[in-house]
Amino acid sequence: MQMHMRMTRTSRKDSQAQTRARLLRAARSEFARRGIAAASIDRISESAGFSRGAFYANYAGKHDLLLELLAQHQTGEIAAWQALLDAPGRLVDVLPLLQARFDAFARNAEDPLFATELQIEALRNPHFAARYREFAQEIETRTQSLAAAFIARAGTSRVSAEVLGKALQSFSPQLIAEARLGLGPDGLTAGQRLVAMITELLGTGPHAGAGEENLP
Numbered sequence: 001m002q003m004h005m006r007m008t009r010t011s012r013k014d015s016q017a018q019t020r021a022r023l024l025r026a027a028r029s030e031f032a033r034r035g036i037a038a039a040s041i042d043r044i045s046e047s048a049g050f051s052r053g054a055f056y057a058n059y060a061g062k063h064d065l066l067l068e069l070l071a072q073h074q075t076g077e078i079a080a081w082q083a084l085l086d087a088p089g090r091l092v093d094v095l096p097l098l099q100a101r102f103d104a105f106a107r108n109a110e111d112p113l114f115a116t117e118l119q120i121e122a123l124r125n126p127h128f129a130a131r132y133r134e135f136a137q138e139i140e141t142r143t144q145s146l147a148a149a150f151i152a153r154a155g156t157s158r159v160s161a162e163v164l165g166k167a168l169q170s171f172s173p174q175l176i177a178e179a180r181l182g183l184g185p186d187g188l189t190a191g192q193r194l195v196a197m198i199t200e201l202l203g204t205g206p207h208a209g210a211g212e213e214n215l216p
Helices: 002-038 041-048 052-058 062-086 091-108 111-124 126-154 161-181 190-202
Strands: none
Touching: 002 041, 002 052, 002 062, 002 111, 041 052, 041 062, 062 091, 062 111, 062 126, 091 126, 091 161, 091 190, 111 126, 111 161, 126 161, 126 190, 161 190
């Protein structure tokens, strides 16, 4: 009997996970095509092969679903950067890989636009704000850990991990928006500009003090 109950609970969890995964895939397509305001819960549900009731059994609304999508994408990207920084080698050898990854992220992601709209929704909606704070705190913690990895790899920094982490959070969406709008210096990609800012804050870039340019 106990084994049957455990199997039933596991089966239900697996089924719910599959339902949420299908809703997330359908929602990403809907949001990318129509934007948040015009996105339809009915279309998301139908595309995923579920009823509207199945949607609300898993999410309170489309903003909650979008927040989960954004969290998955951003934590995955931060984890990929962390893995590159944790691998053996010099910082100078890792930077081109980070630059290329950020350029790909900038070309393909709708995250900056979605993040801004979710932040506005959190400011307007106290109920949603509680969930948004949890997301924001997790991203801040992960980004600060990433900043600490940069500092450890560089062996030096002009700023603390807290400041560098906050800079990474602030620079990234702005640089992506400028790249898409054709703003910023000609001939420089979002990735090149981000790497240049990181190395300047670390003290290993072209504006570093004497003797710092060749730090590992």
